[in-house]
Amino acid sequence: MSELLLRGARMPGGVIADIAIRGGRIAAIGPGASAGFLAGAPTDVDAAGCLVLPGLVDGHCHIDKSLWGTPWHPHQAGPTLQDKIRNEREVLRALALSPQTQSARLLERMLACGTTHARTHVDVGPEMGLSHLQGVLATREAWRDRIDLQLVAFPQQGVALQPGALALLEQAVREGAEVIGGLDPIGMDRDPKHQLDGIFDIAGRLGCAIDIHLHDRGDMGALTIEMVAERCAALGLRGKVALSHVFCLGMLEPARLDEITRLLLDQDIAIMTHAPSGPTPFPPVRQLHAQGVRLFTGSDGVRDAWSPLNNGDMLERAYLIAYRCGFRDDAGIELALDMASGGGARVMGVSGHGLQVGDQADLVLVQAETPAEAVVYHPPRRMVIKRGKIVAHDGH
Numbered sequence: 130m131s132e133l134l135l136r137g138a139r140m141p142g143g144v145i146a147d148i149a150i151r152g153g154r155i156a157a158i159g160p161g162a163s164a165g166f167l168a169g170a171p172t173d174v175d176a177a178g179c180l181v182l183p184g185l186v187d188g189h190c191h192i193d194k195s196l197w198g199t200p201w202h203p204h205q206a207g208p209t210l211q212d213k214i215r216n217e218r219e220v221l222r223a224l225a226l227s228p229q230t231q232s233a234r235l236l237e238r239m240l241a242c243g244t245t246h247a248r249t250h251v252d253v254g255p256e257m258g259l260s261h262l263q264g265v266l267a268t269r270e271a272w273r274d275r276i277d278l279q280l281v282a283f284p285q286q287g288v289a290l291q292p293g294a295l296a297l298l299e300q301a302v303r304e305g306a307e308v309i310g311g312l313d314p315i316g317m318d319r320d321p322k323h324q325l326d327g328i329f330d331i332a333g334r335l336g337c338a339i340d341i342h343l344h345d346r347g348d349m350g351a352l353t354i355e356m357v358a359e360r361c362a363a364l365g366l367r368g369k370v371a372l373s374h375v376f377c378l379g380m381l382e383p384a385r386l387d388e389i390t391r392l393l394l395d396q397d398i399a400i401m402t403h404a405p406s407g408p409t410p411f412p413p414v415r416q417l418h419a420q421g422v423r424l425f426t427g428s429d430g431v432r433d434a435w436s437p438l439n440n441g442d443m444l445e446r447a448y449l450i451a452y453r454c455g456f457r458d459d460a461g462i463e464l465a466l467d468m469a470s471g472g473g474a475r476v477m478g479v480s481g482h483g484l485q486v487g488d489q490a491d492l493v494l495v496q497a498e499t500p501a502e503a504v505v506y507h508p509p510r511r512m513v514i515k516r517g518k519i520v521a522h523d524g525h
């Protein structure tokens with residue numbers, strides 16, 4: 130007997146099918162899927178021809194310091210990275226918000242938008258200690274049935290610059306973060322060896338993954354990727370490292386880009402871009418995908434001191450990637466969608482993410498004919514299902 134029967138859902142190929150869900154997994158799909166599952170299904174839902182997609186994956190967000198659900202806060206930061214970090218400390222000190230409350234407020238929004246998995250970078254450093262991490266860990270526990278959350282211990286204020294930062298990052302991993310973060314080892318710390326040796330040492334000993342924010346442009350960024358790949362190979366961390374933003378990949382000469390792409394492939398380093406606003410360069414998505422580099426995306430900061438622009442909607446994020454990349458064909462738009470779904474799931478190590486029998490029943494239903502149309506219009510999500518249970522409805 131199924132726990133949930135979805136009648137008349139539109140599969141991405143256009144076929145209308147029933148989807149039977151049992152034990153939190155897809156048990157059967159097809160016009161006759163209901164036959165063996167009809168009797169006594171406690172929840173029987175008419176999907177009304179809505180398109181069904183695998184749950185969306187926000188592969189890079191910062192839910193601990195969002196201003197979501199609080200009065201509008203006009204953006205006041207200056208243009209540089211240091212300006213933004215300084216401004217953020219001032220804003221967070223002045224507002225004194227709770228990371229636990231703010232992360233829960235934002236998760237409610239993300240879930241309503243169809244996000245069933247997220248990797249969130251959580252500030253860790255001498256100033257806040259592990260307080261943000263503890264807040265988000267409490268939220269993760271409270272939300273465990275609705276969203277799978279992976280935590281990155283993130284040194285927002287640097288590593289070499291902050292005595293004690295490495296010990297705190299290690300402690301954060303011991304207390305529940307699955308990933309260790311980093312930030313511009315050259316531009317921020319001006320001591321790439323210190324930062325990279327430090328975080329790779331922790332990852333090597335504790336077996337966690339790595340996800341480094343890399344805003345450094347041009348060859349400074351490319352040099353950092355070389356240093357990352359070298360350490361990845363030395364410690365046997367192939368496939369466990371991601372780099373976020375990586376603006377430099379949008380700036381290199383073709384021959385240099387080829388060299389760097391080879392390193393990304395050799396070490397299976399995944400690349401996250403959220404399609405930055407304004408004139409900021411970003412990685413050449415279609416080219417990297419064609420060469421086999423794993424790509425994913427995320428909201429980055431949602432309504433926070435870094436920017437008021439992002440809102441936690443991963444279908445809209447896929448649209449923004451397509452828009453900035455100039456993708457008009459379905460294949461390009463579907464690539465952007467995969468970055469906001471399967472691409473992020475693979476980086477997070479999620480198994481059974483998809484629409485096959487046996488896959489986890491993490492689904493989002495939306496009124497659209499095709500995945501490309503769902504991205505372009507990104508209408509309110511009709512229904513969100515997590516492990517076979519309906520967790521959001523009509524955008525709420």
Ligand SMILES: [Zn+2]
Nearest residue numbers: 250342429430
């Ligand atoms: Zn970020």
